[in-house]
Amino acid sequence: MEIHGLNDSFGELTTLISVPERGKYGNANYRGNYAGDVLGKLVSYLKRTGIQAPYIYDPMEGGKTSRDVCTALGLPYVGDDIHNGFDVVNDDFHDTGFDLTVLHYPYWNMIDYAADLPKHMQSMDMSRMDWKTFIAAVSHVNVKAAAHSRYVAVLVGDMVVKGKGYIKSIQREMAWIGAPVRHFTKVQHNAMSYRSSYKGNFIPVVTEHLLLFKTDYKPEGELWILVPGQYKKIDADNYVTWKNAIKHVTKGLEVITPEKVFERVKKQFPSKLRKTNTPEATVRRTLQELESEGFLRRKVRGFYERVS
Template sequence: MKSVMSFPDRGPWGKSNWRGNTSGYVIKEMIEHFKPKLFVDACEGSGTSGDVCREMGIEYVGLDLHKGNDFTKDYILSQLPRPADVCFSHPPYHDMIAYSGEVYHGIREGDTSRCLSPEEFISKSQTMLLNQREAVRDNGGIYATLIGDHRGGTLGKGNFRSYQADFIQMMPKDELLSVAIKLQHNCLSDDRVYSGSFVPIMHEYLIIWKKASKSLVAVSFDIANELQKRVATTWRNVIRVVMMKLGEAKLDDIYKEVEAVASHLLGVNPNWQAKVRQQLQKHHTNVARGVWAI
């Protein structure tokens, strides 16, 4: 298994007419590399993972929304004979291909392709990943997901979202094992001609975590602490850039500049002026009363 994967032929597994189908070669690579005895797919779609596992003689459990399994509500581990060695998912992406609705007999709450916003998709995806984590054995169980980037709206005009970055950020930092890039082939957009600055998305990411022995509560605290550290670092860097611009300035002028460049931080910290003073005292020079320099 390598950090870049390319499979022009999707292989004989699963149903080729199922949109968003995972290449069976991805599953085959994971099995050959991690050598699981029990492989679980949390959203198996057309059954590609099951076909590969049966061919390779690997015990398999396949779950899917269309089989009545909702990874945002149903505990995966309770549906298994024992903790899995590998638990994989390739979830429906937010508003790209609708997997429930008129075609599939009513919209399902757990269908992540029916999320109303990227934030809802990310929140439900974190539930999915934590559910996968709980489903694998301690001290070495593998949980993984295949996810692509997303651009909303009409071609070239929608916001770009790198979901793999969100997924990595919201899971335990010390459990991240690897990220592999999977090139995409035979997409509906392959024959389109794009103009201007539009850059077509031609790859997905296989994100792989290796479970430690930490409890779910401990993992939750680790994730929260990591986010707090990032917020603190962002504050420090924003104020440093402000001071680089101003060189030397009065406190009121620093406040005004911070308001102009860091409105996204101010909304989550009503005591932001105290935060600014704290950062100035820690990392900058007080050259006169109420005057600071980098």
């Protein structure tokens, strides 16, 4: 994909990656496989940093794209997968001192990777976990990779929640490890979902996230991570001021009085009333402030109208 105005001397890797053809690497029939040229671009970057023959690890190699790329480039490689009986969350990695660990997580709740496995192994499949358990597992594997590797590359997509219209984003909620070298946007080509029909005002997801981290692991065992996503319930009314609340409720009132405003606030912003011992006085005072600001105009005592 051409980027106008970009100096060619920067090389082939930019924060926008587009590989239209998946290429000769890996099993093309394995769902969720990624284009081998993506790993090739990362290897080229590592070589420019001085790592001439990077040692690569892929604990979820699936269709063996990473293995094929490393074989073609003559690079040392270790690969594993659930289909080899390997539990990426709980089992030990088979070596340490990797230059790059590649983590291409399963498409959560979209592809059943363990359907053809014996029942005692199906619980290892991360795509079968509930969302919070899945994110915790992803974060755990990220950290484990950072403890074994100089660089970690994480390739993940956003999943549209069926029937809801919004997404669940792995990269937003997972732990970030070490220093993020770059956050790449990778264009998805020829995805199976493109052949589907969707109802309503659907926005197709045509990109993935590739994050490259340089780990800051120290021999004494210290490692900094960032966990950006924490699930907690908040009181949304705490983020709405009395002025904005009253401005909002007056929109639907032909006659604006303290009593009518109080009843509307009681219905639409109930927690605001619980946080003051004098809610009626707060309403009256706020109406007076909105009058002085020119938002409201007093008609007679106790009656207001909006200033258009």
